[in-house]
Amino acid sequence: MVLTDVAPILVCPVCRMPLNFEQATLRCERGHAFDVAKEGYVNLLRKKLPGDTKEMVVARRAFFDQGYYEPVSDLLNRLLRVHLPDTIEGPLRILDAGCGEGYYLGRLQQSLSNDYGYMQGVGIDISKDAIRLAARRYPGSSFLVANLKEALPLVEQALTGMVNVFAPRNVAEYARVLQPGAPLLIIIPGSHHLEELRHSLHLLNIEENKQQHVIEQFAGTFDLLALHTLTYKLELEQGEIEQLVVMTPNYWHQSTESQARLAELADFTTTVDFVCLVFQRKLSVSE
Template sequence: MPAESATSLLCPVCRDPLGFSDAAGRSLACPAGHSFDAAKQGYFNFLVGKGTVFEADTADMVAARFDFLSAGHYRPLADAVAERAAGALAGNAARSPGTVLDAGTGTGHYLRALLDRLAHDGIRAGAIGLDISKFALRRAARLNPDAVNVVGDVWQPLPLADHAVDVITVVFAPRNASEFARVLRPGGRLVVVTPRQGHLAEVAGQTGMLGIDPAKDERLAASLEGHFAALSADHLDVPLSLSPDDVARLALMGPAGHHLDRGALASLAAGLPPLTAVSARFRINVFEPRH
């Protein structure tokens, strides 16, 4: 992994700067002597102190998401996020290399699309993928070995220095507005993806997926208002044609996966037609910090 990926990291114990202490990039250490070795899959675990109250995605939820995204169903969304993030980094070319934080990176698919776009455009940037689920980070670290992949809690102080990040991407993940504003540089960008009304409506009810809050956009704006100003908001609709297995994966990979009856979901999928038409409806918001 490139050295610039770690230059903005802070020790989760003492908040001193972290750096690689070996040539292979498998160990991070701070001047106070706290060290963190990469797991065999390549990620670092920064969960220290008391446990988080956030419920991490389970192994089968992560496997469902990995298989669904690997099939390319949400590729138009990944490309749209990459386009906006790459554009922001290109605008900061004078400060190259920049740094990207993918908060709630999950299996790393959206960050992979961004890194590929940056390489295509000739833009140098370090990348950090953060997620609470070690099962997700095992996948992300294999997919994105050119990033630093960290198990961490977005609701705790982020293990990043002040104003160290150029772009933060958040795709269907929690948003810590004050911490995002702290780590973003002036002129940086926060790219947030949320579902819109009607998202997956054709299968959501029968599979037990959670509904979309009608006030979701208003709540997003209110949660960020004190720290961020809105720059743009775009809608993206993606028509899907899903097999029964993909419908089951779609239900299992989201928040409802914590509570769904796996047997009932499999029985429901077995009764579906060979292909089901589903509409994915996204909102892509771009914000800048109010520094």
Template sequence: MSITPFQSLACPLDGEPLELEGSVWRCAMGHSFDIARQGYVNLLPVQQKRSHDPGDSKAMVAARQRFLNAGHYQPIADAVSDTVLSHAQAAGEPPFSCLDAGCGEGYYLRQLASAMPGPQSLSLMGLDISKWAVLAAARQDDKQAPLSSWVVGSNAHLPVQAETLDSMLCMFGFPVISEFARVLKTGGVLLQVEAGPNHLRELREIIYPTLKPERSSDRQVPENFAHQHTEAINYWLELNGTEQIADLLAMTPHLYRASAEGRARAAALEVLVVTVDVRVVQWRRL
């Protein structure tokens, strides 16, 4: 078994390849980016930020970490890991590279690494626009044998060299298809995990006065990609105690979309049974 951090990074200012010199990434134009003592690098220039502190807050990251580490989304992690590893097994020369675009605190990459059988070799990168998320991911790494390159960056301007990735994950995130196509190799795989129409329906019925009509299920094929397969994952999830319910709400956009009254109704719950309804969609880079 071999797991190494992904190395084909690109300068976020000029797109030139970055080379690692000690604890500093440098490009040929002289731009340099220090690896923080926690083990991550910030490749998000101020001109690519839309706010002072973009992405998930420290509290949201902590809630997601508690919720995911409790195993509530383990079936999703298993499905993603199985798919990536099946493609890695079918690929040619190792290592098989994988970027989690919107990695949060790194749960799905850690699950992928732990599911990897002995003969396979992976090269991993986790990227998120939230510095709090990337910090939480890096802090869980073994500094002597890091699992991944942990990077603060944007999906809209991936600091990755063109056509260097075998696979990508976009877990409930914000896909930027043109950038995903640029960094994937021909034949590379994009896995999108997205909410189905009934995902967390019971929670949504509590916090909103009415639910919006479901969007059309007609799927548009992204440019430069071909649809390979879609897997549906559906199960019931029972949450016990106000803390677990609060963590679920806090790690979703519903925390800010709901009214104060809706959030109060959720906070009063002691038990909540919700539907998990997600789709794992595979796209192949043409």
């Protein structure tokens, strides 16, 4: 089981002591125990927290499986390879923080394993439904249910690199668990992302100045190395538009009116617009 490979970097979410494998359980020396699910993931949350629902992650998988976001995934894989250090000490270990149903981590694991011979992929998400789906399809990576907004269940400087796609950001924790000099790739929506669809269906707006906001958030502990944008058009059928709406936070905000408008949409062309920020964990941080 790949989880045994990453056990040395895991800490107990309750008391921060190391976690060790005992049969199908991760246990700290104070006796906090977390069972490995039959799909191979571990739930480190003590209580269920709101995350993406099963309906949302199933829609996302169906949408991703049509390859519409493959160019984003390819960009992520290429940029991570470019920005990883030439000499990697210890195992190549990459975290996808907010991995959802595992699409980006699964493709990254395959791509970097080809180049480096081996990669330890770790995916964290707050949604157990998402993690269960991820663990089933991508047995080569390790998946944990945990809350990105709290202390991560990982030791300091555990990671060679990290990706974060349309997911929550925790600057202090990302700085703590990354090795000095390690790359952190963050993908956020650009201002034109799904603009035609957002106008037509009155979907959620994208936060103004999001890019600048994220850059400022990370400025204390990370250097911004590069900024890439990726924009293209998608031609979607009605069912795919529905997947695209359901797989995002718009799911929580669907009115009867917008559902009716969605039902009337036939083929539709919309823009996808991604911004990839390449950060590097500073070599030293004055605290």
